[in-house]
Amino acid sequence: MKIRKNIAISENGFIFNPLTGDSFSINETGVAILQQLKDGVKSEDIVIFMMNEYEIDKHSAEKDLTDYLSMLKSYQLTENE
Amino acid sequence: MKPHYESPFIQKLNAGMLNKFGSRTEYIPVKHIDNVPVAELMDTFGSPLFVISEKTIRQTYQKALKTFKMRYPKVQFAWSYKTNYLDAVCRVFHQEGSWAEVVSRFEYEKAIHNGVPGNLIVFNGPDKSKEDLKLAVANGSLIHIDHFDELYMLIELMEQIKDKTARVAIRVNMDTGVYPQWDRFGFNYESGQAYNAITKIIAQEKLQLEGLHCHIGTYMLTANAYAVAARKLCELAASFQNATGNSIKYLDMGGGFCSSNTLKGSYLQGIDIVPTFDDYAEAITNTILQFGFKPNELPLLILETGRALIDNAGYVLGTVLATKRLSNNRRATISDIGVNILFTSFWYNHRISPAQDFTHHAEETALYGPLCMNIDCLRESIVLPLLKKGDHIVVHEVGAYNMTQWMQFITLRPNVVMIDMNGKPHLIRKSETLDTIVENEIVPEHLL
Numbered sequence: 014m015k016i017r018k019n020i021a022i023s024e025n026g027f028i029f030n031p032l033t034g035d036s037f038s039i040n041e042t043g044v045a046i047l048q049q050l051k052d053g054v055k056s057e058d059i060v061i062f063m064m065n066e067y068e069i070d071k072h073s074a075e076k077d078l079t080d081y082l083s084m085l086k087s088y089q090l091t092e093n094e
Numbered sequence: 095m096k097p098h099y100e101s102p103f104i105q106k107l108n109a110g111m112l113n114k115f116g117s118r119t120e121y122i123p124v125k126h127i128d129n130v131p132v133a134e135l136m137d138t139f140g141s142p143l144f145v146i147s148e149k150t151i152r153q154t155y156q157k158a159l160k161t162f163k164m165r166y167p168k169v170q171f172a173w174s175y176k177t178n179y180l181d182a183v184c185r186v187f188h189q190e191g192s193w194a195e196v197v198s199r200f201e202y203e204k205a206i207h208n209g210v211p212g213n214l215i216v217f218n219g220p221d222k223s224k225e226d227l228k229l230a231v232a233n234g235s236l237i238h239i240d241h242f243d244e245l246y247m248l249i250e251l252m253e254q255i256k257d258k259t260a261r262v263a264i265r266v267n268m269d270t271g272v273y274p275q276w277d278r279f280g281f282n283y284e285s286g287q288a289y290n291a292i293t294k295i296i297a298q299e300k301l302q303l304e305g306l307h308c309h310i311g312t313y314m315l316t317a318n319a320y321a322v323a324a325r326k327l328c329e330l331a332a333s334f335q336n337a338t339g340n341s342i343k344y345l346d347m348g349g350g351f352c353s354s355n356t357l358k359g360s361y362l363q364g365i366d367i368v369p370t371f372d373d374y375a376e377a378i379t380n381t382i383l384q385f386g387f388k389p390n391e392l393p394l395l396i397l398e399t400g401r402a403l404i405d406n407a408g409y410v411l412g413t414v415l416a417t418k419r420l421s422n423n424r425r426a427t428i429s430d431i432g433v434n435i436l437f438t439s440f441w442y443n444h445r446i447s448p449a450q451d452f453t454h455h456a457e458e459t460a461l462y463g464p465l466c467m468n469i470d471c472l473r474e475s476i477v478l479p480l481l482k483k484g485d486h487i488v489v490h491e492v493g494a495y496n497m498t499q500w501m502q503f504i505t506l507r508p509n510v511v512m513i514d515m516n517g518k519p520h521l522i523r524k525s526e527t528l529d530t531i532v533e534n535e536i537v538p539e540h541l542l
Binding site: 028037039041043046067069073077078080084087 | 423
């Protein structure tokens with residue numbers, strides 16, 4: 014999944030979508046994952062990234078990432094693939 | 095050491111939009127109850143778990159008693175068994191000086207089992223059999239007559255009992271200016287039914303009318319209704335005195351005082367709108383004091399307060415089983431606390447706090463229980479910090495009615511602990527097992 018190129022992400026968890034004019038707030042984990050997505054990292058590797066960065070097991074990381082990606086998609090923050 | 099993990103979270107910002115469900119209310123986790131760590135309680139006694147604070151019960155009781163006693167010389171609380179009849183809870187109230195108020199043979203026997211002398215038991219309720227009445231008469235209990243059938247049954251019974259009188263009161267229902275009017279208990283005041291019952295009792299040698307009782311409603315949001323009720327009971331007491339020359343010994347104002355829980359559909363939080371003990375006491379005692387009783391004939395004021403004395407002493411602790419998304423992308427959280435054990439979630443928006451640290455992020459979630467039933471919803475909408483599987487939650491003010499109205503349904507009822515005055519938890523009701531349920535079942539021989 015890719016994040017739209019024109020999405021603005023601030024370090025303190027503020028997102029702006031110029032396409033829709035919507036603003037969002039995200040937490041620290043959300044920012045870190047979004048940054049990975051922007052860098053083109055694949056989902057499987059993001060799970061490994063999460064496990065390396067935080068105290069979390071693989072299944073929980075996968076479940077949370079799936080949920081997060083579905084929310085990004087529903088807010089139209091992702092590119093059509 | 096790796097940083098604390100919080101599930102990734104994104105929330106659309108709607109500047110200027112009001113949230114009809116209200117904003118976030120929990121800012122600090124509830125990690126302790128009476129200085130006992132919540133996590134430790136759950137490790138030892140399991141999840142879900144009911145926790146009762148003995149300290150809170152005693153403090154609330156003493157506060158309520160003081161509030162009435164500073165205004166009126168003769169006050170007596172009678173613990174409403176149906177509100178919470180766990181033996182340990184009842185015994186705390188009895189130790190504090192409370193009588194027992196019961197509404198069935200089962201509750202009556204529980205009060206006796208808890209060491210309450212028969213003459214300090216108030217026997218209410220519409221269902222008293224001849225045997226129940228016989229027992230109550232023998233023990234000198236206060237029998238609160240609910241209907242004419244009961245009155246005539248008691249008259250018949252007393253014809254067979256020698257050398258005993260029955261100590262009775264009538265239950266009176268009335269218009270106190272609130273809706274809905276509770277008119278199913280007792281005899282109606284306005285129609286003259288209550289006075290007819292009194293007249294009938296006066297004519298009986300073996301019935302001694304000691305008191306007048308009312309139970310005007312539940313969760314009464316206006317203290318003034320009690321002033322109206324007290325006035326009407328005083329009028330009846332005066333009529334009785336005019337007719338017999340005897341005075342009524344007690345007025346029992348029943349229950350119905352609010353706890354600070356928030357009713358569903360209420361715009362404001364319960365704590366902001368419910369009357370205080372002072373408000374109720376002022377309304378009731380002013381009315382009786384100003385009615386014109388002679389100082390030596392002031393009736394004893396009995397109160398059957400249940401909810402307002404126990405609700406804030408009870409908690410239920412639970413664990414998050416799962417989080418998921420609903421079809422409209424709303425967050426849903428599933429906990430192990432079901433409506434079968436938290437009956438009051440049908441009419442309250444209970445306050446719910448996380449029991450571990452959290453960040454400033456919060457999201458709106460539907461909070462469900464573990465039952466495979468669509469009705470198993472604790473909160474349709476609540477703004478909570480981000481929760482994940484395994485996190486603990488604390489539901490507040492669950493001391494009233496849950497531990498009596500709970501159901502063994504789909505799953506078993508959990509442990510109940512009481513934290514004593516020194517901060518030591520005691521198991522006061524064991525969780526159920528399969529044996530608890532099947533021991534009363536009988537399988538016919540051909541199915542064995």
